[in-house]
Amino acid sequence: MALTTNKAVLNWIDEMAAMTQPDQIVWIDGSDTQIEQLRAQACATGEMEKLNQQLLPDCYLHRTAVNDVARVEDRTFICCKKQEDAGPTNNWMDPEEMYAKLKKLYTGAMKGRTMYVIPYSMGVVGSPFAKYGIELTDSIYVVLNMAIMTRVGQAVADVIGDDFVKGLHAKADIDPENRYIVHFPEDNTIMSVNSGYGGNVLLGKKCFALRIASYLGKHQGWMAEHMLILGVENPQGEVRYLAAAFPSACGKTNLAMLIPPEHYRKKGWKVWCVGDDIAWLRVGPDGRLWAMNPEYGFFGVAPGTNEKSNPNALHSTRKGTIFTNVVHNLDDNTVWWEGLDKNPPEHAVDWKGNPWNGKVSTEKGAHPNSRFTAPAKNCPCISAEFENPAGVPISALVFGGRRAKTAPLVYQSRSWEHGVFVGSIMASETTAAATGAVGVVRRDPMAMLPFCGYHMADYWQHWLDMGKTLGDKAPKIFNVNWFRTDDEGHFIWPGFGDNLRVLEWILKRCFQEADAVETAIGYEPKAEDIDLEDSGVDLDTLKDLLGVDTALWQEEVKGIHEFYQKFGDKLPGELTRELDALEARLSK
Numbered sequence: 001m002a003l004t005t006n007k008a009v010l011n012w013i014d015e016m017a018a019m020t021q022p023d024q025i026v027w028i029d030g031s032d033t034q035i036e037q038l039r040a041q042a043c044a045t046g047e048m049e050k051l052n053q054q055l056l057p058d059c060y061l062h063r064t065a066v067n068d069v070a071r072v073e074d075r076t077f078i079c080c081k082k083q084e085d086a087g088p089t090n091n092w093m094d095p096e097e098m099y100a101k102l103k104k105l106y107t108g109a110m111k112g113r114t115m116y117v118i119p120y121s122m123g124v125v126g127s128p129f130a131k132y133g134i135e136l137t138d139s140i141y142v143v144l145n146m147a148i149m150t151r152v153g154q155a156v157a158d159v160i161g162d163d164f165v166k167g168l169h170a171k172a173d174i175d176p177e178n179r180y181i182v183h184f185p186e187d188n189t190i191m192s193v194n195s196g197y198g199g200n201v202l203l204g205k206k207c208f209a210l211r212i213a214s215y216l217g218k219h220q221g222w223m224a225e226h227m228l229i230l231g232v233e234n235p236q237g238e239v240r241y242l243a244a245a246f247p248s249a250c251g252k253t254n255l256a257m258l259i260p261p262e263h264y265r266k267k268g269w270k271v272w273c274v275g276d277d278i279a280w281l282r283v284g285p286d287g288r289l290w291a292m293n294p295e296y297g298f299f300g301v302a303p304g305t306n307e308k309s310n311p312n313a314l315h316s317t318r319k320g321t322i323f324t325n326v327v328h329n330l331d332d333n334t335v336w337w338e339g340l341d342k343n344p345p346e347h348a349v350d351w352k353g354n355p356w357n358g359k360v361s362t363e364k365g366a367h368p369n370s371r372f373t374a375p376a377k378n379c380p381c382i383s384a385e386f387e388n389p390a391g392v393p394i395s396a397l398v399f400g401g402r403r404a405k406t407a408p409l410v411y412q413s414r415s416w417e418h419g420v421f422v423g424s425i426m427a428s429e430t431t432a433a434a435t436g437a438v439g440v441v442r443r444d445p446m447a448m449l450p451f452c453g454y455h456m457a458d459y460w461q462h463w464l465d466m467g468k469t470l471g472d473k474a475p476k477i478f479n480v481n482w483f484r485t486d487d488e489g490h491f492i493w494p495g496f497g498d499n500l501r502v503l504e505w506i507l508k509r510c511f512q513e514a515d516a517v518e519t520a521i522g523y524e525p526k527a528e529d530i531d532l533e534d535s536g537v538d539l540d541t542l543k544d545l546l547g548v549d550t551a552l553w554q555e556e557v558k559g560i561h562e563f564y565q566k567f568g569d570k571l572p573g574e575l576t577r578e579l580d581a582l583e584a585r586l587s588k
């Protein structure tokens with residue numbers, strides 16, 4: 001039975017059902033009974049496997065098709081009326097043409113299947129900052145993941161209005177040649193077909209909360225960013241918040257849940273996680289920038305997650321979690337992945353569904369982009385403000401990427417405008433989170449390259465405009481790089497919990513409690529001002545990590561000129577001026 005009488009919702013569902021022709025339509029009310037029933041059904045068909053309920057209560061395993069393991073950026077489209085509005089970094093097609101193309105793929109795609117109707121909320125249901133969507137899907141896996149990642153069910157159906165985001169997902173034949181992830185920002189519509197993998201099909205996440213929301217934010221004066229949100233509590237008991245943007249699979253989840261080094265813990269430092277992937281930011285009534293996490297769970301990268309790197313994430317996955325494309329340990333019916341421990345199972349099934357012996361196999365058992373979908377409330381360090389609809393006030397915005405050489409450990413921008421410049425020139429080595437080559441340096445402005453729902457240069461202008469609104473209440477902007485390597489390719493900075501040493505300086509800077517030295521690229525800490533006690537890093541190494549290599553940066557400037565050319569007249573003048581100023585400072 002329909003959970004709402006909203007005509008706009010019902011008419012749209014009728015239209016989509018007429019096209020996709022499911023055998024039946026089932027509304028997701030979000031009740032435990034219904035979720036339990038769907039889990040049982042998915043296990044009966046082999047879509048999911050129930051794991052050891054003593055060790056991993058309410059946990060399940062799923063394997064995607066072998067050709068369907070990551071976001072497909074080359075098949076992701078922004079379809080607005082004018083191509084110019086999508087910009088040079090997005091794939092575009094005329095909406096009419098795309099609707100016609102998709103219609104063919106969706107027609108009859110749900111024959112013999114059930115269409116699930118998922119009313120979901122991004123943000124606390126009923127709050128002025130929440131936005132609602134409906135996802136139609138023929139995948140139980142999608143339903144169960146959405147029920148972890150977002151707030152779903154009757155409570156949402158009760159408050160949904162006419163301006164909901166429409167999402168249609170059909171697995172169809174999982175045909176990579178006909179896989180499309182399409183956004184129509186002007187119609188509040190998302191259509192995804194021929195995939196069953198997370199980022200392509202959990203439409204509340206990248207599709208809505210970033211691509212559609214960034215477009216809405218531009219028009220409504222707020223921002224949707226690919227950022228984690230965390231609170232750092234100092235020994236005085238004061239919690240200061242920051243939001244940080246890193247490309248996919250660069251450690252956002254690890255940073256969001258970091259455990260302070262022992263030396264810090266003893267003094268009383270604590271870290272609280274508000275979000276690990278997406279931040280919606282607005283100017284609050286006090287004129288400051290406030291951030292809230294629109295999601296309800298974590299869709300984290302499994303490989304590398306362990307008791308040392310991220311105990312909080314690992315703990316979060318011990319109940320009510322869905323594992324995708326990890327190793328199935330047949331001895332105790334649990335899961336394993338590379339980097340979990342040094343004890344890979346002997347009797348196991350790999351992510352492709354083949355028998356796998358971790359003691360002898362030279363092939364990876366888990367896919368490098370294998371994932372866990374875990375409820376946020378499982379996280380031991382979840383912030384008390386997680387369910388606060390208004391979110392938290394942000395003192396610092398941090399950009400970062402994976403750079404072997406150029407970017408120093410940390411630097412602060414000279415101003416908001418310069419900070420927008422720093423975000424716009426972000427570059428990172430690619431990871432397994434998207435299909436394509438791994439380890440190639442690409443420009444990924446604000447970590448939003450694959451997620452900005454409109455012209456990137458207009459997006460930068462929006463950042464500049466937000467800075468004008470915020471004025472002297474604007475957060476300070478920083479850039480970090482945990483990934484510098486030595487000549488043998490080893491990481492120099494220990495990372496993980498030790499990153500708090502850098503966050504301490506960042507937050508002190510926001511409250512005029514720490515000094516800095518000026519360099520050509522921005523303000524850096526005095527090496528003595530970073531607490532290195534028990535870090536295993538000595539002062540000289542830290543000085544190296546903070547080093548700015550002029551020749552490398554001059555090369556970088558050339559690359560930025562080239563990159564900026566893509567944006568033509570739309571490139572805000574402020575950014576060209578910042579680039580010229582950087583060039584001038586480097587040649588001094």
Ligand code: SAT
Nearest residue numbers: 071198199206248433
């Ligand atoms: O696959 S997702 O897009 O949800 C995760 C990521 O790539 O950041």
Ligand code: MN
Nearest residue numbers: 226247248277
């Ligand atoms: Mn992400």
